[in-house]
Amino acid sequence: xxxxxxxxxxxxxxxxxxxxxxxxxxxxxxxxxxxxxxxxxxxxxxxxxxxxxxxxxxxxxxxxxxxxxxxxxxxxxxxxxxxxxxxxxxxxxxxxxxxxxxxxxxxxxxxxxxxxxxxxxxxxxxxxxxxxxxxxxxxxxxxxxxxxxxxxxxxxxxxxxxxxxxxxxxxxxxxxxxxxxxxxxxxxxxxxxxxxxxxxxxxxxxxxxxxxxxxxxxxxxxxxxxxxxxxxxxxxxxxxxxxxxxxxxxxxxxxxxxxxxxxxxxxxxxxxxxxxxxxxxxxxxxxxxxxxxxxxxxxxxxxxxxxxxxxxx
Amino acid sequence: xxxxxxxxxxxxxxxxxxxxxxxxxxxxxxxxxxxxxxxxxxxxxxxxxxxxxxxxxxxxxxxxxxxxxxxxxxxxxxxxxxxxxxxxxxxxxxxxxxxxxxxxxxxxxxxxxxxxxxxxxxxxxxxxxxxxxxxxxxxxxxxxxxxxxxxxxxxxxxxxxxxxxxxxxxxxxxxxxxxxxxxxxxxxxxxxxxxxxxxxxxxxxxxxxxxxxxxxxxxxxxxxxxxxxxxxxxxxxxxxxxxxxxxxxxxxxxxxxxxxxxxxxxxxxxxxxxxxxxxxxxxxxxxxxxxxxxxxxxxxxxxxxxxxxxxxx
Numbered sequence: 001x002x003x004x005x006x007x008x009x010x011x012x013x014x015x016x017x018x019x020x021x022x023x024x025x026x027x028x029x030x031x032x033x034x035x036x037x038x039x040x041x042x043x044x045x046x047x048x049x050x051x052x053x054x055x056x057x058x059x060x061x062x063x064x065x066x067x068x069x070x071x072x073x074x075x076x077x078x079x080x081x082x083x084x085x086x087x088x089x090x091x092x093x094x095x096x097x098x099x100x101x102x103x104x105x106x107x108x109x110x111x112x113x114x115x116x117x118x119x120x121x122x123x124x125x126x127x128x129x130x131x132x133x134x135x136x137x138x139x140x141x142x143x144x145x146x147x148x149x150x151x152x153x154x155x156x157x158x159x160x161x162x163x164x165x166x167x168x169x170x171x172x173x174x175x176x177x178x179x180x181x182x183x184x185x186x187x188x189x190x191x192x193x194x195x196x197x198x199x200x201x202x203x204x205x206x207x208x209x210x211x212x213x214x215x216x217x218x219x220x221x222x223x224x225x226x227x228x229x230x231x232x233x234x235x236x237x238x239x240x241x242x243x244x245x246x247x248x249x250x251x252x253x254x255x256x257x258x259x260x261x262x263x264x265x266x267x268x269x270x271x272x273x274x275x276x277x278x279x280x281x282x283x284x285x286x287x288x289x290x291x292x293x294x295x296x297x298x299x300x301x302x303x304x305x306x307x308x309x310x311x312x313x
Numbered sequence: 314x315x316x317x318x319x320x321x322x323x324x325x326x327x328x329x330x331x332x333x334x335x336x337x338x339x340x341x342x343x344x345x346x347x348x349x350x351x352x353x354x355x356x357x358x359x360x361x362x363x364x365x366x367x368x369x370x371x372x373x374x375x376x377x378x379x380x381x382x383x384x385x386x387x388x389x390x391x392x393x394x395x396x397x398x399x400x401x402x403x404x405x406x407x408x409x410x411x412x413x414x415x416x417x418x419x420x421x422x423x424x425x426x427x428x429x430x431x432x433x434x435x436x437x438x439x440x441x442x443x444x445x446x447x448x449x450x451x452x453x454x455x456x457x458x459x460x461x462x463x464x465x466x467x468x469x470x471x472x473x474x475x476x477x478x479x480x481x482x483x484x485x486x487x488x489x490x491x492x493x494x495x496x497x498x499x500x501x502x503x504x505x506x507x508x509x510x511x512x513x514x515x516x517x518x519x520x521x522x523x524x525x526x527x528x529x530x531x532x533x534x535x536x537x538x539x540x541x542x543x544x545x546x547x548x549x550x551x552x553x554x555x556x557x558x559x560x561x562x563x564x565x566x567x568x569x570x571x572x573x574x575x576x577x578x579x580x581x582x583x584x585x586x587x588x589x590x591x592x593x594x595x596x597x598x599x600x601x602x603x604x605x606x607x608x609x610x611x612x613x614x615x616x617x618x619x620x621x622x623x624x625x626x
Contacts, residue, residue: 101534126531126533126534127533128534129611129612130598130611130612131611136611145533146530146531146533148531175530184522184523185523185527185528185531186531186534188516188517188520188523188528188536189517189523189527189528189531189532189534189535189536190531190534190535190536191535192513192516193513193534193535193536193538193539194535195572195575196509196513196539196572197535197538197594198575198590198591198594199568199571199572199575200505200506200509200568201594201597202571202590202593202594203501203505203564203567203568203571204501204502204597205593205594205597206567206571207501207567209497210497210498210501210502212597212600214498214502215498215501215502215597216597216600216601216604216606217459217488217604217606218439218459218461218498218499218502218503218606219502219601219604219606219607220439220440220458220459220606220607221414221439221441221499221502221503221506222502222503222504222506222507222510222542223501223502223503223506224598224601224606224607225506225510225538225539225541225542225613226506226509226538227594227597227598227601227607228538228598228607228612228613229535229538230591230594230595230597230598231594231595231598231599232591234588234591234592234595235588237587237591238584238587238588238591241578241579241584241587242579242582242584242587245579245580245582248579249576249579249580251516252572252576252579254516254519254520255512255513255516256569256572256573256576258512258515258516258519259508259509259512259565259569260569262508262511262512263562263565263566263569265554266554266555266558266561266562266565267558267562269555269558271551271554271555274550274551274554274555275547275548275551277511277515278511278543278545278547278550278551279547280515280518281510281511281514281515281518281540281543281544282543282544282547284514284517284518284525284528284529284540284543285443285537285540285541285543285544286544287525287529288529288532288537288540291529291530291532293529293530293531293532293533293537294532294533294537294540294541294615295615298442298443298444298449299442299443299541299613300538300541300612300613300614300615301613301614301615302607302608302613302614
């Protein structure tokens with residue numbers, strides 16, 4: 001793929017997602033020019049050193065000038081501010097999109113700020129790792145992953161098509177969804193797992209009877225799986241919680257209800273119930289692997305990483 | 314390492330752990346003879362086909378005859394029965410150990426059955442994957458992992474030393490612990506994560522508003538991490554719940570308490586509290602990686618597995 005889709009793309013925010021976009025845009029030649037913006041001058045300097053773009057500025061307003069596509073990759077709580085900052089400089093006909101993990105709140109924050117003739121099409125690539133910052137990105141992050149677009153009523157068809165082409169060129173499959181439904185789906189597949197991971201790591205950290213060094217030593221027995229998610233960016237996740245409250249509280253309530261029921265089965269020694277519960281969940285992993293959304297090797301392929309490491313020694 | 318440590322080792326149970334032991338014993342030449350036993354003739358036949366041992370029998374009693382080391386790798390609920398089955402045929406001076414995930418209950422089930430002169434030293438290698446059965450094992454499963462031994466009062470020093478040498482020859486580091494404390498430590502690092510994983514997958518499976526296909530499609534956003542643990546052997550985990558009830562209920566209660574507190578912070582929009590909670594958990598992952606108990610690559614090295622897959626295409 002090497003079709004130039006846009007003359008100029010502005011990346012507002014250059015963390016894990018923004019810097020992965022920069023890399024794939026460069027690699028697949030999806031734009032003539034990449035403008036990089038970060039409100040942190042330290043992050044910006046790092047992006048410059050790595051050479052992620054063609055121009056660098058701490059001013060989002062400056063970055064979006066003449067841009068055909070603007071991609072906002074900031075914690076969702078900052079979406080409104082970015083929209084206000086860039087509104088005056090947006091080129092007529094420009095497409096503005098984002099990569100935030102909640103969509104209803106992003107629409108509410110950004111849509112009122114957009115000038116007439118600019119196409120706001122919120123989006124969410126279902127991709128990431130536990131690492132953050134401009135060094136954490138890589139060009140194939142979006143490959144084989146879904147990207148959900150949540151166009152609002154009256155969205156221009158042509159603009160939507162162009163954005164879909166962009167994500168497909170990044171290697172993604174694209175889905176369309178209502179913002180509310182997006183937030184509900186993500187509450188269960190992403191926000192709840194994340195909160196559970198943070199919570200269990202916190203619970204372990206607080207124990208008086210088991211030392212932290214024991215938790216670390218024996219973490220290969222299951223616990224370590226949760227620490228990966230719990231190493232994610234705290235600002236991003238604080239904002240997700242504050243901006244998808246209702247759906248998250250609904251999923252937390254269901255989870256707690258189910259956990260109480262499991263707890264009761266353990267207390268009363270109901271082995272049959274436990275066995276049934278533990279049996280029904282295998283199929284889902286199989287389906288996820290069949291759908292190409294996880295690797296078909298034990299332990300997420302950790303063994304390969306170990307082997308790789310050994311070979312390098 | 315190629316010192317023959319035992320003339321004959323009997324493996325009672327030849328699933329993930331038993332078959333990994335068979336492979337490492339063969340590879341490192343830790344025994345002259347390996348006797349393989351499984352109560353399932355289907356599993357036994359499979360073990361025979363792969364060539365995991367030197368003799369094969371569905372009778373644990375037959376397998377342990379003349380064995381210097383007997384390793385019981387069965388769901389912990391079956392430990393008592395195995396002990397009763399083998400007791401009459403154990404060679405004087407033989408070491409009997411196990412690999413079960415709970416230790417107090419194993420001691421209670423097995424110790425009363427052991428004849429005088431036989432050394433029961435319960436153990437637990439902190440290693441595994443989500444796969445089960447004789448095909449799932451591999452020789453380096455125990456490499457760099459901890460193995461916890463929980464010798465009871467009066468354990469023979471020489472026998473203990475021999476068992477420690479055995480696990481070290483398998484690549485493990487060996488720790489000693491009181492059975493009660495083992496069960497408490499494992500409740501937080503292993504049993505709670507496992508139950509949480511089963512529970513969240515169950516909760517997602519039950520939703521009316523989000524389809525199963527959506528859960529699968531977008532699982533890369535966090536959910537898929539939990540499905541690995543939730544694909545583990547249901548019989549093994551039922552037995553763990555029934556045999557480590559008190560410690561598990563204690564950890565579940567703490568986890569639920571913490572979750573309620575997080576839920577309240579979300580409901581009341583307490584961003585500072587959420588940020589603090591989400592920040593303190595990063596350090597633990599860093600420590601786990603530094604301790605060599607997880608890989609230092611994003612996404613557990615999934616990317617390597619993908620790359621590896623691509624190269625093979």
